[in-house]
Amino acid sequence: xxxxxxxxxxxxxxxxxxxxxxxxxxxxxxxxxxxxxxxxxxxxxxxxxxxxxxxxxxxxxxxxxxxxxxxxxxxxxxxxxxxxxxxxxxxxxxxxxxxxxxxxxxxxxxxxxxxxxxxxxxxxxxxxxxxxxxxxxxxxxxxxxxxxxxxxxxxxxxxxxxxxxxxxxxxxxxxxxxxxxxxxxxxxxxxxxxxxxxxxxxxxxxxxxxxxxxxxxxxxxxxxxxxxxxxxxxxxxxxxxxxxxxxxxxxxxxxxxxxxxxxxxxxxxxxxxxxxxxxxxxxxxxxxxxxxxxxxxxxxxxxxxxxxxxxxxxxxxxxxxxxxxxxxxxxxxxxxxxxxxxxxxxxxxxxxxxxxxxxxxxxxxxxxxxxxxxxxxxxxxxxxxxxxxxxxxxxxxxxxxxxxxxxxxxxxxxxxxxxxxxxxxxxxxxxxxxxxxxxxxxxxxxxxxxxxxxxxxxxxxxxxxxxxxxxxxxxxxxxxxxxxxxxxxxxxxxxxxxxxxxxxxxxxxxxxxxxxxxxxxxxxxxxxxxxxxxxxxxxxxxxxxxxxxxxxxxxxxxxxxxxxxxxxxxxxxxxxxxxxxxxxxxxxxxxxxxxxxxxxxxxxxxxxxxxxxxxxxxxxxxxxxxxxxxxxxxxxxxxxxxxxxxxxxxxxxxxxxxxxxxxxxxxxxxxxxxxxxxxxxxxxxxxxxxxxxxxxxxxxxxxxxxxxxxxxxxxxxxxxxxxxxxxxxxxxxxxxxxxxxxxxxxxxxxxxxxxxxxxxxxxxxxxxxxxxxxxxxxxxxxxxxxxxxxxxxxxxxxxxxxxxxx
Ligand code: 26Q
Numbered sequence: 001x002x003x004x005x006x007x008x009x010x011x012x013x014x015x016x017x018x019x020x021x022x023x024x025x026x027x028x029x030x031x032x033x034x035x036x037x038x039x040x041x042x043x044x045x046x047x048x049x050x051x052x053x054x055x056x057x058x059x060x061x062x063x064x065x066x067x068x069x070x071x072x073x074x075x076x077x078x079x080x081x082x083x084x085x086x087x088x089x090x091x092x093x094x095x096x097x098x099x100x101x102x103x104x105x106x107x108x109x110x111x112x113x114x115x116x117x118x119x120x121x122x123x124x125x126x127x128x129x130x131x132x133x134x135x136x137x138x139x140x141x142x143x144x145x146x147x148x149x150x151x152x153x154x155x156x157x158x159x160x161x162x163x164x165x166x167x168x169x170x171x172x173x174x175x176x177x178x179x180x181x182x183x184x185x186x187x188x189x190x191x192x193x194x195x196x197x198x199x200x201x202x203x204x205x206x207x208x209x210x211x212x213x214x215x216x217x218x219x220x221x222x223x224x225x226x227x228x229x230x231x232x233x234x235x236x237x238x239x240x241x242x243x244x245x246x247x248x249x250x251x252x253x254x255x256x257x258x259x260x261x262x263x264x265x266x267x268x269x270x271x272x273x274x275x276x277x278x279x280x281x282x283x284x285x286x287x288x289x290x291x292x293x294x295x296x297x298x299x300x301x302x303x304x305x306x307x308x309x310x311x312x313x314x315x316x317x318x319x320x321x322x323x324x325x326x327x328x329x330x331x332x333x334x335x336x337x338x339x340x341x342x343x344x345x346x347x348x349x350x351x352x353x354x355x356x357x358x359x360x361x362x363x364x365x366x367x368x369x370x371x372x373x374x375x376x377x378x379x380x381x382x383x384x385x386x387x388x389x390x391x392x393x394x395x396x397x398x399x400x401x402x403x404x405x406x407x408x409x410x411x412x413x414x415x416x417x418x419x420x421x422x423x424x425x426x427x428x429x430x431x432x433x434x435x436x437x438x439x440x441x442x443x444x445x446x447x448x449x450x451x452x453x454x455x456x457x458x459x460x461x462x463x464x465x466x467x468x469x470x471x472x473x474x475x476x477x478x479x480x481x482x483x484x485x486x487x488x489x490x491x492x493x494x495x496x497x498x499x500x501x502x503x504x505x506x507x508x509x510x511x512x513x514x515x516x517x518x519x520x521x522x523x524x525x526x527x528x529x530x531x532x533x534x535x536x537x538x539x540x541x542x543x544x545x546x547x548x549x550x551x552x553x554x555x556x557x558x559x560x561x562x563x564x565x566x567x568x569x570x571x572x573x574x575x576x577x578x579x580x581x582x583x584x585x586x587x588x589x590x591x592x593x594x595x596x597x598x599x600x601x602x603x604x605x606x607x608x609x610x611x612x613x614x615x616x617x618x619x620x621x622x623x624x625x626x627x628x629x630x631x632x633x634x635x636x637x638x639x640x641x642x643x644x645x646x647x648x649x650x651x652x653x654x655x656x657x658x659x660x661x662x663x664x665x666x667x668x669x670x671x672x673x674x675x676x677x678x679x680x681x682x683x684x685x686x687x688x689x690x691x692x693x694x695x696x697x698x699x700x701x702x703x704x705x706x707x708x709x710x711x712x713x714x715x716x717x718x719x720x721x722x723x724x725x726x727x728x729x730x731x732x733x734x735x736x737x738x739x740x741x742x743x744x745x746x747x748x749x750x751x752x753x754x755x756x757x758x759x760x761x762x763x764x765x766x767x768x769x770x771x772x773x774x775x776x777x778x779x780x781x782x783x784x785x786x787x788x789x790x791x792x793x794x795x796x797x798x799x800x801x802x803x804x805x806x
Contacts, residue, residue: 005080006087008036026097027160030071033084034163037074038190041199045190048199053275056285057128058803061264061299062115062292063257064240065133065202066107066140067189068460068619070164071098073120076464077192101160103620105139106204108244109538110645111330113619114425115292117645117791118798120457123193123200124483125792127799127806132264134256135165135187135204138239143577143616148593149721152580154239164189165204173266175207175259177348182233183208184263194459195483205263207236243579244538245336251348254298254340258349261299265306280312284323288803291327291419294338294411300325300418301355314358318418326802327415327422328452330642332429332437333542338411345409356414360403363417370444372397401440416441416448421802423450426643426664428684452798453667454643455791458485461649465623468506469653469783472499485652485790492784500776503654507630507779510653514628518573524600524612531570531769533658533762534650535633536617536625539576539585542640546588546733547751548572548633549595551759552611553709556598559605568766571610575617575625584736587720587729589613594718622646627653630779631678631765634659635758637749639684641665648789654779658765660754664789671785676778680761681754696747697738706755710734 012032013019024032072095075081085095107113115131122129141152165187172185184205191200209230218226236255241248268287276282291297300321307317331337346353367373375394399405403414416422416438424430430451434442442449463470463482473481476494481487511528519525526532535548552572558564574592578585596611614621632650634641634657641663651657651668658678659665669677682690700707712718713734722728740746747753769775787793799805 005033005036005040005084008039009033012036012039021091021093026100029093030098030101031161031163034071034074034161037078038163038166040078041190041192044197045199045201048197049201052128052130052200053271055128056287056803056805057130058288058290058799058805059264059268060115060118060129060131060290060292061261061296062112062131062133063260063295064107064112064292065115065119065131065204066109066112066619067104067116067202068113068623069098069101069103070189071101072464073460074164074192076459077120077124077194079195099620102155102157103618104157104162105155105618106133106136106157106240108140108240108242110244110643111293114454114645114791117455117457117460118795119191119200119202120194120459121455121791121795122799123191123198124196124457124459125796125799126193126196126198127795128200129795129799130200131191131202132260132267133202133204134237134240134260135206136237136240137206137234140240140577140618141242141580145589145593145613145615148590148597150578150586150589152242162187171267171270173263173270174210175262177255177258178350179348180232180255181210182236182259183210184259186263186267203264203267205237205260207233207259209233242577243581245331245333245540245542246579246582247336247338249339249341249344251344254344254348257295258298258302258352261296262302262306265299265303269306269310278310280307280310280316280320283320287324288805289325290798290802291325291415293328293330294415297327297338297411297415298349298352300414301352301359304355304359305351308355314355318359318362322418323420325415325419327412327419329412329415329422329424329429329433329438332432332642333640339408340411342404342407342409356403356409359414359418363401363403364398367398367401367444372401372444376400397440412438413441416445419448421448421450423452423802424642425452425454426667427451427453428639428661428666429642429663432639432684450801452794452802453664453788454645454648455789455794456645456648456652457791458482458652460623461626462652466506466510466627466653468509469503469627472502472506473783481787483792485792486787488784488787490784491780495777495780495784497773500773500780503780504772504776507628507654507776510627511630514624517624518612518614522612522614524596524610526571526573526610526612527569529569530610531568531630531766532573532628533570533631533633534573534575534625534629534655535635536573536575536614536622537644537646539578539582539588541584541588542636542749544635544637544749544751544754545574545576545592547635547749547755547758548574549588549592550706550709550751550755551762552595552599552609553712554705554755554759555762556595556602556605556609557705557708559608560602564763566767566770567608567763568769569608569610570766571612573612573614573625575614575621577617583729584733587733590720591713591718591730591733594720598717622649626650626655629653629655630769630775631655632657632659634663634665635681635754636660636662637754638662638682638687640749648786651782651789652786654783656765656775656778656782658761668782668786668789671788672782673785676781678761678765680757682750687750690750690753691745694745694747694750694753696750696752699752700738703756706752709755710737710752 139155189202304317477490515526626649632655634647644663660681661683713730720728720730737747
C-alpha cells in the first residue's frame with residue numbers, strides 16, 4: 001500500500017507535470033501526493049457511500065469547517081505517515097516541505113474547528129455522518145502585524161491547489177433567489193477515519209452562474225454586463241464573513257446561508273427519492289440533520305417549502321422537518337444571536353418567508369392551546385399596571401416567544417420550536433440556556449433540551465502535533481488511546497518522579513520547537529526555560545485578553561519596584577485575530593504589542609518577562625502552540641464562553657488551566673482536580689448579582705495598583721495611532737471600563753472585579769512552577785484525565801442521543 005502511494009506519486013508527477021519527484025515544487029508535490037493518496041482510497045470511499053445509503057445516517061450542516069492542513073492528517077489516518085516520510089526522505093525530500101502549503105481556513109474559530117473535529121471523529125468511530133457547507137474562495141483573512149496593528153490580507157487558499165476535493169458536476173443543483181438564479185456545484189472531500197475502512201464525505205458548494213458569459217451583451221459592446229451574472233453568482237461564495245460571536249445582518253450573508261442550505265436539502269431529497277420515490281413517510285427515519293448554530297436554520301422552512309412543492313401539506317411537511325432537524329446553540333451572547341429583518345428576508349427569499357409566517361402562526365396556536373397567551377408575570381408586578389396606565393396592549397408570555405417579533409425573525413426561536421432537540425456545548429452553558437437565554441422554551445419543551453459537551457480529536461491534537469508525548473504515553477499504556485481517549489486514565493497509576501521527569505523533558509523540547517518557530521516567524525527570542533503562559537483564541541472583549549494584558553502590566557510594575565524577587569521568568573504568548581470591523585478588539589491587539597515592545601526592551605525586566613503576540617494564529621500554528629504551554633489561559637467572564645475547545649487541546653498536552661469557572665473549564669477541573677489547576681474570579685451567580693450593582697470606578701479609585709495599570713492606556717507611555725496621547729484607540733478602551741458606552745455598562749465584562757484574584761492566581765502558579773516535579777505532576781494529571789474531552793465521545797453521544805443512529 002505504501003509503495004503503491006509512492007509509485008502512484010511518481011506516475012502522477014510524470015503525467016501532470018512531466019517532472020521527476022525531485023524536481024517538483026512543494027505545491028506540485030503536495031498536489032501529486034494528494035492525488036496519489038486519493039487514488040488509494042477510491043474503492044473504500046465508494047463502498048462506504050454504498051453502506052451509508054442503506055442505513056440511517058446523519059448530516060452536519062455548517063457555514064464553517066475549519067479543516068486545517070489535511071496532508072499530515074490524512075497520511076496519519078491512513079497509517080502511512082512514518083513510511084511515506086521515510087520513502088520521501090530516501091528521495092531526498094523532507095516531508096516538512098508541506099508546511100509551506102496553506103491550510104484551508106473555511107471557518108472563524110471554535111465553531112468551525114468543532115465541525116472539523118466532529119468529521120474526523122465520526123469517520124473514525126464508523127458513524128455515518130456527512131458534512132455540508134460552503135467552499136469559500138477566500139477563507140478567514142491572513143493577519144500580519146504592522147507597527148503593532150493588525151493588518152488583513154485575503155486568504156487565497158486554493159493558490160496551492162486542492163488535491164482533496166473532487167468536483168461533482170453531475171450533482172449540480174439550482175438555487176433561486178427573488179433576483180437571481182445560480183448553480184450550486186458540489187466539491188467532495190473524503191474524510192478518512194483512523195484505523196477503519198470507513199470514509200465519510202464533506203460536500204462543499206460553490207456558486208456559479210447559469211451562463212458564464214452573455215454573448216448578446218458582448219456583441220452589443222456591453223462588456224461589463226456580459227460578465228455581470230458570473231460575478232454576481234460567484235460573489236455568493238467568494239468570502240467567509242470574518243465575524244466570530246457577532247451577528248451581521250447582510251444580504252450577502254443571508255444568500256450564503258440560504259444557498260448552501262437549499263442546495264444540500266435538494267441533494268438529500270434527490271438521494272432519498274432515488275430510493276423511496278415520492279413517498280416521504282420514511283424521510284425522518286432516513287436521516288437526521290444537525291444544525292451548527294443558527295447559520296443553517298433557514299433549512300427548516302426551506303425543507304418545508306421543498307416538500308410542499310412535492311405535494312405535501314404544510315402540517316405533514318412541518319412534522320417531517322421537526323423530526324429531522326436538531327439544533328446546537330454555541331453562544332449566549334445577545335449580539336451573536338441571529339435576528340433577520342423580515343423585509344430583507346422578503347426581498348431575498350419571499351417564498352421562504354411565507355413558510356416562516358406559517359410556522360409562526362402554528363407556534364401561536366400551539367402556545368395559545370398551552371395557555372400562554374396571558375400577560376407576562378413581571379417580578380416587579382408592573383407590566384399590567386403600567387400597560388393600563390399607558391393604554392398599551394398588555395405584553396403576553398407568547399409575545400416574547402414569537403418567531404416573527406416585530407420586524408425581526410428570531411432564528412434561535414425558530415430552531416427550538418421546529419426541531420426535535422436543542423443542545424448546549426458544555427454543562428454550564430446548557431444550564432444557562434435552560435434557566436436564562438431559552439428559559440421560556442425550556443419551561444414548555446423540557447424534553448427537547450440536552451447537553452453535549454464539546455471535544456477535540458486526539459489524532460490531530462495529540463498524535464500528530466505531539467509525537468514525543470504520544471510515544472511516551474504509548475510506551476506506558478499502549479496505543480489504544482488513539483481511538484479511545486479514556487485509555488489515558490491508565491496513566492494515573494503510573495505517575496511517578498521518573499515519568500514526570502520524562503514528561504518535563506518533552507515539554508521543554510516542545511517549548512524549544514515553538515521558540516524556534518516564533519523566532520523565525522515573529523522575530524522574537526524566547527528562552528524555553530521560561531514558563532510559557534499562553535492565551536490563543538479569537539480576540540473578543542468577553543474572552544478578556546485585556547485582563548491578561550493588565551495583569552502583565554501589574555507584574556511589570558511590581559518587578560520594576562523589586563516587589564517580586566522570586567518571580568519565575570515567564571513568557572506571555574498571545575495569538576488572536578480580531579474581526580476587521582471590531583475597533584476595540586483591534587485596539588487590544590495594539591495594546592498588547594505596545595506592552596511587548598516596552599517589556600522586551602526593558603533590561604530591568606527582560607531577563608524575567610517576555611511578551612509576544614504571534615501573527616496569523618491559525619490551526620497550523622495551534623498545532624505548534626498546544627504542546628508547548630505550561631499554563632493555558634481561559635479567563636472569560638463566567639457565563640460568557642459557551643465551552644471553549646482550546647482549553648481541551650492544552651489540557652490533553654499537559655498544561656494547567658488558569659481560568660474562570662466558565663464553559664468547559666468547569667468540567668476540566670472536575671476531571672483533573674481543582675488542586676491541579678488555577679481557578680479564580682467571580683462565578684456566574686456573583687456575576688449575575690453584580691449586573692445590578694457594580695461600580696468599577698470605585699475599584700479603580702480605591703486600588704492604586706489597578707489605577708496605575710488602567711492609566712497606562714492614557715499616560716503617554718504608549719502610542720495608539722493617535723497624534724497625541726488620548727487621541728488614538730486606547731482612551732476609548734479605558735473609557736469603556738470606567739464610563740461604559742451608549743450600548744453597555746462600565747466594564748461590562750467585569751475585568752476590574754476579577755483582576756486582583758487573577759493576579760494572585762497567576763503568581764500562585766508562578767511560585768508552584770519552581771517545584772518542577774510537583775508542577776509536572778499537575779500537568780500529567782491533566783493529560784491523564786482528559787479522556788472525556790475527545791470529540792469521539794461527543795460524536796458518539798450525538799449519534800446515540802440525538803440522531804438515534806445506534
Ligand atoms: C453570524 C452572522 C453573520 C456573520 C457571522 C456570524 C457568526 C459566525 C461565527 C456568528 C458566530 C460565529 C462563531 C461562533 C463560535 O465560534 N462559537 C464558539 O463555538 C465553540 C464550539 O462550540 C465554543 O467552544 C465557543 O465557546 C464558542 O464561542
